[in-house]
Amino acid sequence: MDVQVKRLQSKRSRTSSDFVALNLESEAVLGGFSQSEIRETDTYEIASHSVRVRKSGTVLDVHSLWDIEHSGFFGKKPSVTRSSAFGSSAVRLKSIFNFNQNGQAKEMLNGLKYFEKTVTSKDNSTVIIKLPFTWGEVDRSALGACLITICGLVKDILINEPRLLELSSPVYILGDIHGNFPDLLCFEKALWRLGPVLTPATFLFLGDYVDRGEFGVEVVSYLFAHKLTAPSKFNLLRGNHEIRDVQQMFTFYKECLTKFGDKLGREIWNAVNDVFDVMPLAAVIDKKIFCAHGGIPPPWIGSGAVEIIKSIPSPLPKPEEQSKLAWELMWSDPLHCENITAEQKAQYALVDGFGENIRRGTAHVFTEDALDSFLKKNGLSHVVRAHEVQQAGFQVQLGGRLLTVFSSSKYCGGSNEAACILADKLKLRTIRLDTS
Template identity: 55%
Template sequence: MEQLFRAFDKGNKGYLLLNDLLHGLAAMDPRTVHGGLPAELRCQYIFKYFNVSQTGYLDSEEFGKMVWEIMKIKGENLSDEYFDARVKEQMKCFGKDVIECLSLKDFMDGVGLLKFRGTSSLLRLNYPFSEMIMNLTHKVTKKRKLMKIKAEESEDDCLPLEDTDKLRERNGGEEKDHISYELATHVVKVRRSGTLTNVSQLWDLCGTGALGKSVQDLIANNRSKLTRMSSVNSFNEKSIPNEMLFGLRYFERRIDTSMSDISAKDSFCWGEVDMKSFAKCILSICHSVREIIIKEERLLKIESPVYILGDIHGNFHDLVCFEKVLWRMGPILTPSSFLFLGDYVDRGEHGIEVVAYLFAQKLLAPTKMFLIRGNHEIRETQISFTFYRECKKKFGKNIGVDVWEAINSVFDVLPVAAIIDEKIFCVHGGIPLPSHGKGMVSEINKIPATLKDPINEELAWELMWNDPLRPEEITDKIKEDLSKNNGFITNSKRGTAYQFSADALDEFLERNNLTHVIRAHEVQETGFQVQQNGKLLTVFSSSHYCGGFNEAACILAHQNKLRTIRLDTS
């Protein structure tokens, strides 16, 4: 604690101001990046932490303690012989055989030039300090509630155990510690490849030796109480969404002439399938999934872990690749949720199949699969590009238009943005103008649940169409325009909506207590791009877009990290 106090005490005052404490804790926060200005500030704290003598120079003993801490964190051998050799090796990073007095400038130069490594792990909290404070507050609140319960139990002559739930409800609601689990009534069987083979009812396995006697007795005594849980419907092979997925597996697979009972066909081809039956299945799925999605908030709230995928654009091949990598057993048996940022159709050959797949998975796992709207989930856009023609080509003029309208009736009710862990704002295009509801994201929930013509709803339109400005695009004239319009200019590239600056993004994040924005909308060579001071990520999940050579990628939000995953689609 003395070392931390010394590190936080700017100017060696002998006391800490509130800002001193907050700045020091921010430097220790695991989310604080170890690069650029934050790294320089962190290095100052690290230097002061190990400078026990407070001379302004690290001596050999102080430097040795720093090296020892780095080795300990990395799990290296801490024997005296190995340690001494490592210290001598590290001294040479600063051009010295012996560290007698290492100045702050020399230390920061060594770290900045990547000669001295390992400081990123020093002076780090295990959890974000904001979460630590919230957890502490929760514990104190919980303790007070329990003390109040005990006091009232005494007054009530010690209520029996079964009455404590009523008492807890009276004193502020349920405690998470008392949420109960129940036994699922089905068992899934999985191949080594990760794919499902079958699903059985739990009681069907009684007497096979698969279940212990105690479990069999439990089932026998409570079978009437074990109702068919809703999740088992996800594995019902006769359900419409599973029939759709079964059909899409056939569509994906290549069939050669050696299989005499089935006509040969290429992969990603329907062959001799009755497309009217396929259309009927799509229409049914659209009707069902619309009823689910229309009840969702326009601004989704999702908890991590979450995989975030960008534009798919009818690339069913890449969508299947993502499935095999990320949710081979299906979303419902995968710990993570999945968020798709729009642009499911147009420009690719298989927009119908992509939509059918995503809608079917949404029906099977409505709380795990989330879809938001992009600028290609608009009728006028699809007529200008390829999806409208794709529907008529695959199903004929009349049925094709019916399918197209049914799919767009679902697009009309898609949410337009999402927030992960109350910190990561996810959208198809970009941040909106601050003139909408004082720039607060809560304004998004005021967008109508059914939005057939988004062009008439400015906030939704901007969320679907806006783009970030790149540094190379900014001229003196643009700087002037940005200063007059809160960091926004007309989006001349698209002929509609706006472009926004890094300053506008910073203000949006600060105003809404957010840390990052993840969006799609623009093709990227490597499938992703980090922009605007590392606070904005663009992700694109369709490789070889329009015949090009770009890669596909997705982002995983988990454990306070945004991890980028590039997909090998070769």
């Protein structure tokens, strides 16, 4: 494993633009674009690789069709060329790059598989060398250097994405992860066992990847590596814990220093947060489902129109100061109507159905009337958000037009379940995950 992780450092000579070009090219060949991006004039072609899969559903290996006997493939073997689309030094390769086990993202994912496993002695299987969900004797400096490099590459992808993503179904929507790496792997085995590229759906994560759970570093390493290999399949929104001040109050800052030491730990923490600063803030699925970490903003902040989100600046190292609209998207909550009186409801109506978010101490809460107005104004049918733990992993709220989803079970030692939402065929389907 030490040799494998050390190889990560040797690949740092490639520029960020090189890797962006590689991944956008490879994903295009794999068919990673959404349905809305396929034009009537487009035609299918045979992919130039074949994937071999284990009975368990995991990828075993990948071979070029021209290297497989009896494949009947007579296509032209691709050559490495130069393209001006991403600069004169950008190397354009075919989709087999996505499965290249020597790629930095793949090295990180292989390392995380090692992290997940129990390692026993080759001579005596009863002698445990490494417990599951530990790194053992892995070279932390090489691992940290790899993560910093991946952060730079992913930042280059995200900074070019719109602040408001427009996605087409089917889409799996996941809520808060909060450093719960074991649960994230449970979702992988249930939803994208073959990897996101070979899964005929896209994935939307609603933020809060770090803090409170002990594996925030591993969660962001996993998500960033998949974002690098499949940019349009893994979509990452920013939550209220993707903020430096919040992480210093909770656990992620300390986690980075504990796992990598003061100097490298701070470098990693800053590199990860540089990625958080450029993450999109909301998404719309099929032009009907609005998704954000917290919720909807008051109409006096951004006029209540979804389109205005596209004008939020990037990067946002201090979102509270730089964009009130971004802050509301990350922090707002629905009002729990059972807890208010008729008099209070009348007071909320005077301010467009919004009120101070006393529980958070920042942003606003919104009523069912405010939600209905937002949906009607933007031609939407539902809002899906995260931000609040739910005992069943999800909750239907505000007249059935709002769904809250939470994707980390046993949160802070509790007994809650983890769940996700599938938006497909005009249905929002709730999926509860058995993480026992």
